[in-house]
Amino acid sequence: MNSHQVQQWMETTLSLIKENETTLSELDQTIGDGDHGVNMVRGFQAVVDEFPNWEQENTSAVMQKIGTTLVSKVGGASGPLFGTGFMRLGAAFKSEEGAWADGLTKAAEGIAQRGKVSVGDATLLDVWDPVAKVVQAKGTDWAEVERAAQDGMNGTKQLETKRGRGALLKERSIGHLDPGAVSSYYLFHALVQTMTKGEN
Amino acid sequence: MNSHQVQQWMETTLSLIKENETTLSELDQTIGDGDHGVNMVRGFQAVVDEFPNWEQENTSAVMQKIGTTLVSKVGGASGPLFGTGFMRLGAAFKSEEGAWADGLTKAAEGIAQRGKVSVGDATLLDVWDPVAKVVQAKGTDWAEVERAAQDGMNGTKQLETKRGRGALLKERSIGHLDPGAVSSYYLFHALVQTMTKGEN
Amino acid sequence: MKKLMNDSTKIVSQFLDGLVASHGNLIKRLEGTEVIVRKEMIPNKVGLISGGGSGHEPAHAGYVGTGMLDAAIAGEVFTSPGADQFLAAIQAADQGSGVLLIIKNYNGDVMNAEMAMEMAEAKGIETAMVVVNDDIAVDDVENRRGIAGTVLIHKVAGAKAEQLASLQEVKEVAERAISNVRSMSVALQACTLPSASKPSFSLSDTQMEVGIGIHGEQGMSREDVLTSYEIAELLVSHIEKEVDVTKPVYVLVNGMGSTPLLEQYVFANDTVSILKKNNVHVEKMLVGDYMTSLDMAGISLTLFAIDEELHSLLQSKATTIQWTEVSQ
């Protein structure tokens, strides 16, 4: 992945998130405080706006800058988590070799640590972790990534939320998609679109 | 009028006002602050409750005590005005001679002074003043009193409110009965009922 | 309508008990009345009282204390207290040099206060009254209401009385202040009386009421809702006409009850920008819930043109529940 593709990825993510801003916020209103859509748009808009300043940077550096931008601009619980994800990805992209598998795995680990969260707690980790696992196992099979992200997202509907604001609802949280899992799905869906462009 | 009749008068007034408490407050909500019903019930309830303590008193004294009770308990703009009315009536009843004509006239004058108000300003004076005038002219012709009170009350509907909270509405106040005029009508209607009891 | 209360007919009395339970070092309640009295009295100081209907908290009991009021009367919600309550407050506030009543211009308040003054004079207590009428929404000056600007009059008169000025001197400074203070308000949502089941009037999601009073009574006109900046422009443009803005001004941005401070300070920021643009010297901004109207949403803006004495009176120390030091 070159930095031009990273830019495409971010632009596609932004437009998906913008289109679904209200949905994301409404999901968050059901189990949290209703700001997830606004948070994500603010963060990814800032990333897209910053790109012109990063023209000289390589893929690794761009990903790290995306990470710090998300940390500053998203805020909330999702900011440090998405931010950590991108910073770990960026570190892995210093070497080309196995960067995706390594980077996504470290990203999922970083998120789990930072959020003190486990798989199955109905958070965005339930998308990041299966994506990392599938790439670890099968390499960058983008159709598999799409499927893993989608299944991970849909799986949060059946789960009781264990971390974040939704955790306070306990059983009442079951039956609702986790907003951070949904936005993470958009992120990986945009990645798949970017990487498979012109393929078919 | 003896003090037993005064008691009857007050009890009848109270029950009329209680029955119409919501109407009075709603009229006051349209042109004022919506508390006239509550104010009047609080005041006349206190008067009726006090009666057992006034058993030894003559008509004049009882009327003055009604006046001071209304001043303390009604509050608002209507308290001092009804109160002044009764204190003036009480003073006149010190002599039997022409007590009604004298008392009602002084009461209307007192209200006009205390409220800095004129006939036609769409206040309770538009009931008290015509009642005083008709008794002055024709003596205690209770059917005439009833008519004067009723016409006075209804007349406030066509008038622009010039004093009290309603004055702020200017033309917007036209088309609404003045709440204080309506409660004053109940007062005189109760008086007429008391004085004509068993007549027909 | 849900309220945190037990019984709408006891809400004022239970409020006063809660106030005393919380601030018993500063104030006490006059037994058998709805009057709150300052605990520490000062021989020969002019007594200062204010009051009226309840529903405007922290006014008026929140301003009882050193450097402001000696007693406050709390009527039923939005209903002027009876003359006997005013009389009780006058008697309690009398420290030997007479009592000044600071009354907002409502027929009920003025009439009950006047009756009480007559009774007090009969008992040998010297009294005087000033009537605050800062609300320019009413163009007929005689009918102009007293609203949030009243709090600034409490402060000025209170500081003057604390200097042991005479009744006449305190009255004069209060009157000078009254003639220099003007206000106007806007409501986004009406209030609901504790005894009522619905708001006093209803505003759609796109309307505001301009020139609203503090009793849920309707205002001058109903208009499409504007931005904070536009509302500030509207209110400033009206008020500026009636205040000598060549002098420095104190600005009071007053929340009507359910307007978050977040919004109040946005409005304060807009107001200050506009006044600066108009070359008005803003000496001090006060922002917060000073004189509310139950749970009404909205704001009032007050401009107070000051001279040197008024300024130093405003700045002097006060210790009350609501007003501590301006110099914050």
Add this chain to the structure above:
Amino acid sequence: MKKLMNDSTKIVSQFLDGLVASHGNLIKRLEGTEVIVRKEMIPNKVGLISGGGSGHEPAHAGYVGTGMLDAAIAGEVFTSPGADQFLAAIQAADQGSGVLLIIKNYNGDVMNAEMAMEMAEAKGIETAMVVVNDDIAVDDVENRRGIAGTVLIHKVAGAKAEQLASLQEVKEVAERAISNVRSMSVALQACTLPSASKPSFSLSDTQMEVGIGIHGEQGMSREDVLTSYEIAELLVSHIEKEVDVTKPVYVLVNGMGSTPLLEQYVFANDTVSILKKNNVHVEKMLVGDYMTSLDMAGISLTLFAIDEELHSLLQSKATTIQWTEVSQ
């Protein structure tokens, strides 16, 4: 939903500008950030910072000043500020003896603060963090939220820091305070975010939400609305189980934003009666809007069991926008 504002995405920034325009003698805004800093710094004092999402005004900027916080960070409404904002506040608050972060227990606040601490340590600034979790509505202790009790932690830690205690000492007293403070809330009406068109949830005219947080998130359970006295009984009975009420207590009755003071003091009165009946020694009642949730209607109750040191720290003088002297 109508709000007094210009643009929901600029509401926090314009609020901060209004705050500085009104209280420029006490505070300033750190340029290019959403950080409010105390104007007068004290060499070698431990720096104290707090913050989080906005919408809780006067928290947290209202507590910046002598004897309380050195800096406050204001995120977007109900959204934890990014780590860079926390870092800017840490740098501004550092007076040479390290910085204590007082953080409410929300994932976002904790994570962003932790990231900022790592960055600050890399720059050679010593930092420590205490996490406030006074809301007993959540029974899983790890997930307990920080609500109004946080303000009392600001006061205690602020007073200790003002005595030039070390970072470790200030942290310890804050932790001791945290372990003695517990709260619980009830909402009668949900709040509406500036960017939203409807309230965060809807309560019918006969329902209340028990155990509500300060972000419009739903509470423990929805129940039929009770009287003020019954709500006080309910909250006291839960909180008493978790606080050592054999010690004297400070009581904080906190309005959630659109609850009139009239109602808050009725509730304070009920609370005091119940506590007295239960033989609890109430040292002091604080009543008012200390930590709000935009325009939510409701109340939170906090009990804080004190010892001698905590008491004297609570009583010591503070000069901030919202908290002046307790001894009122």
